[in-house]
Amino acid sequence: MEITQDAIFSPFFATVFLTFIVWVYMYIRRISFITNRKIRSEDLAVPGTLAQISPPNVSNPSDNLKNLFEVPVLFYALVLYLFVTKQVDTVYVNAAWVFVVFRALHSVVHCTFNLIMLRFYLYLFATLAVWFIAIRAALIHFGF
Numbered sequence: 001m002e003i004t005q006d007a008i009f010s011p012f013f014a015t016v017f018l019t020f021i022v023w024v025y026m027y028i029r030r031i032s033f034i035t036n037r038k039i040r041s042e043d044l045a046v047p048g049t050l051a052q053i054s055p056p057n058v059s060n061p062s063d064n065l066k067n068l069f070e071v072p073v074l075f076y077a078l079v080l081y082l083f084v085t086k087q088v089d090t091v092y093v094n095a096a097w098v099f100v101v102f103r104a105l106h107s108v109v110h111c112t113f114n115l116i117m118l119r120f121y122l123y124l125f126a127t128l129a130v131w132f133i134a135i136r137a138a139l140i141h142f143g144f
Helices: 005-036 048-052 055-068 069-083 092-113 116-141
Strands: none
Touching: 005 055, 005 069, 005 092, 048 055, 055 092, 055 116, 069 116, 092 116
16 A cells, blocks of 8 residues: 555644643643632742642643653654655654654653653653654665
């Protein structure tokens, strides 16, 4: 089965929407915390105050959102590179979906029960998928 170049954008946008979902969840957790504790906005004027007083169920989604702007940025750049250079194939699309699935699982764990070693392995497998894409693209680019 031949794959189209724009097939790489399905995992691309899945990652974008994962980031959106975590962003919404973070604000739901934060607003609930602030409202339930009756915290005034003036009490949060100093940067970092909310992070200092927040329990993990409030701070973890925020930490996860920040995390979604680290390795995923490389993923986005690689997807655009592959599309522009017309190198998208089944291997890249499958690797991109591996990245998305493991990042989504990582986000679920991080934002909920936060079992550290499980989260670590989910992050590791997702990141290895990105490094695989990067190394393969570089090897092809340089003619290896």
